[in-house]
Amino acid sequence: MKNRIRVLRAERRWTQAQLAERARVSRQTINAIETGKFDPSLPLAFTISRIFDESIEAIFEPD
Amino acid sequence: MTDNDSGSWTSTDRDRRSQRAVLGWSALWVGAFLICDQAIARDWIDGDPGVIVATVVVCLLALGWVAAYIRFLRNADELVRRIQLEAMAVALGAGLVSGFAIILLEDGDVIEARPSIPLVVMTLGYVVAVIVGYRRFSGGSS
Numbered sequence: 001m002k003n004r005i006r007v008l009r010a011e012r013r014w015t016q017a018q019l020a021e022r023a024r025v026s027r028q029t030i031n032a033i034e035t036g037k038f039d040p041s042l043p044l045a046f047t048i049s050r051i052f053d054e055s056i057e058a059i060f061e062p063d
Numbered sequence: 064m065t066d067n068d069s070g071s072w073t074s075t076d077r078d079r080r081s082q083r084a085v086l087g088w089s090a091l092w093v094g095a096f097l098i099c100d101q102a103i104a105r106d107w108i109d110g111d112p113g114v115i116v117a118t119v120v121v122c123l124l125a126l127g128w129v130a131a132y133i134r135f136l137r138n139a140d141e142l143v144r145r146i147q148l149e150a151m152a153v154a155l156g157a158g159l160v161s162g163f164a165i166i167l168l169e170d171g172d173v174i175e176a177r178p179s180i181p182l183v184v185m186t187l188g189y190v191v192a193v194i195v196g197y198r199r200f201s202g203g204s205s
Contacts, residue, residue, distance in 0.1 A: 025142070026078070028201055032142055038142055044141060
């Protein structure tokens with residue numbers, strides 16, 4: 001699954017660690033999602049979309 | 064934007080507490096097992112009742128470890144849960160494969176039955192799979 005997390009994070013000048021803290025997950029989880037190694041669960045996808053104030057569809061899209 | 068490229072694994076506070084509990088229970092269980100094993104082997108514990116009591120104590124500590132591990136999985140970050148799930152699959156596979164292989168080797172009188180071998184293979188498989196899993200996902204950002 002592709003995603004725009006890296007772009008959205010860069011726009012806000014957040015580090016992976018800062019986003020991870022907001023999402024209450026490890027930095028490695030954010031890194032793994034950004035690099036496409038790991039697809040987040042639906043609750044985490046909703047959390048991330050809430051943090052960026054964007055819809056899930058605007059952040060994640062299937063390959 | 065400065066990402067941490069160290070590759071060291073970060074955990075949430077909740078994860079760390081659960082990890083410490085699992086490590087503590089693991090130490091208690093393994094320590095009690097080793098002490099009882101040696102005590103039985105050296106006849107410090109004499110007679111069936113003593114051995115049964117020692118075994119029950121070790122089993123109760125093992126149940127504590129299981130409960131702590133379940134709590135750890137419930138509290139774990141979802142990536143950690145995936146690593147643990149894959150490690151458990153490797154451990155189960157390693158235990159089953161080695162266990163059935165030993166049955167065949169024993170049936171053919173190639174080796175004597177050693178029930179501890181599949182347990183060792185299972186444990187090693189789990190540990191290696193956890194290490195590989197953490198290393199796979201511990202890379203820094205690009």
